[in-house]
Amino acid sequence: MSSPSSRRAFLSGLLATGVGLAGGRAEPVLASSQPLQFGLTPVVLDDRIAFLEAWADWIERQFGRPVVFVQRSRYREILDLLLQGRLDLAWICGYPYVRNRSRLELIAVPRFRGRPLYQSYFIVRADSQIQRLHDLEGRLFAWADPDSNSGYLYPRFRLTGDGRDPDRFFRRTFFTWGHPRSVEAVAEGLADGAAVDSYVWETLALGHPELTAQTRVLERSPEFGFPPIVAGPALSEPDRHAIRRVLLSQVQDAAGRALLNELNLDSFGLETTDLYDDIARMAGRLAGGDGA
Incomplete structure (x- = not known):
């Protein structure tokens, strides 16, 4: 059993800001290609940097471009970078997604315990x-x-x-x-x-x-749509289709499945935007609107 101090160190490490993971990795397959900038809010990982490097390498092999994960501790920071075109895609919460879905495209939704839902x-x-x-x-x-x-x-x-x-x-x-x-x-x-x-x-x-x-x-x-992976305005239409195919196929690859297991996820799935309508309705009602 770990001590309280080691737990604090672990949890503090999960929330370190400004982490870019390109520096310690091997040269990307296509060194001249523009890296795919992938934003993350804090996720639960035992060995965050090692895992994200492995996941970035796996995506890079499937996608054909280098991948850089960018991590921030506050949701707003990732959203701002995404909307400003400084990130290509990001794993965000459903709440900022429904407030900005006219500018964001749903790429894939994680499946947790068999469903794209959480509480x-x-x-x-x-x-x-x-x-x-x-x-x-x-x-x-x-x-x-x-x-x-x-x-x-x-x-x-x-x-x-x-x-x-x-x-x-x-x-x-x-x-x-x-x-x-x-x-x-x-x-x-x-x-x-x-x-x-x-x-x-x-x-x-x-x-x-x-x-x-x-x-x-x-x-x-009640259950809500699981935090989605979305594309921002900087990601081209062909790249949106390509990264979606990569994520949806991850469960079919042995190394990809192992990475999903480390995330405690089953797979990534294709969902429609109405998965998040309940969140939109709650936000609208609290703001005094109709929730549309």
Whole structure:
């Protein structure tokens, strides 16, 4: 069992900003080609740099161009880079996707436990006396990121639906800037509760059960479209088709399947944009619109 300090180091490492992974890799197959810039928000990985280098190499072999992963800790930073044309594609949350889907194209959606769906988990400490969501009233609560569906939009929508003001319901709130940090904040008693991505919590439970064992899932949301991989305006139409084919075929390749296993995913699938309509409706209702 790892120590609390090693856990903190692991979780802090997940959220390091400004990581570009081209530097330590071998020369790309097509050294003169423009690299594919692939943006990531924090993901749960035991050995992030080694894994992403292996995944970049695999995509590069299939795609025929060098691949550079660019990682940021805040969703907004990745979205801004994508919309500015400084990234070609990115793995983002469904909430920023629905707010910008006129400028973004859905490339592929991960399948987790056989489906392109995930949930928001409200979590508390395992030894907490809190038994229902309303018991968190007047407590300290951790949001993940203001552009997160599971870590911000849905929990606010859930409270509003009960006639509660999410800005007044808790005694105090703070942003952790990452779902792993939200889990850690609850586990270590820095927050009484949090709302986190079910995929992140379940993946942490596989790799770091000593951390998630200190928390308890209080309530699960309905299912929503899994955070998608999307293309920004900088990626050409032929490259959009090509990278989609690469991701959709990853499960059919032995090395590709091994990489998916490390991500705790089954495959990437082709989905339609209406997979995210529930998130769009929640965002519209909270903003006072019709949710379209």
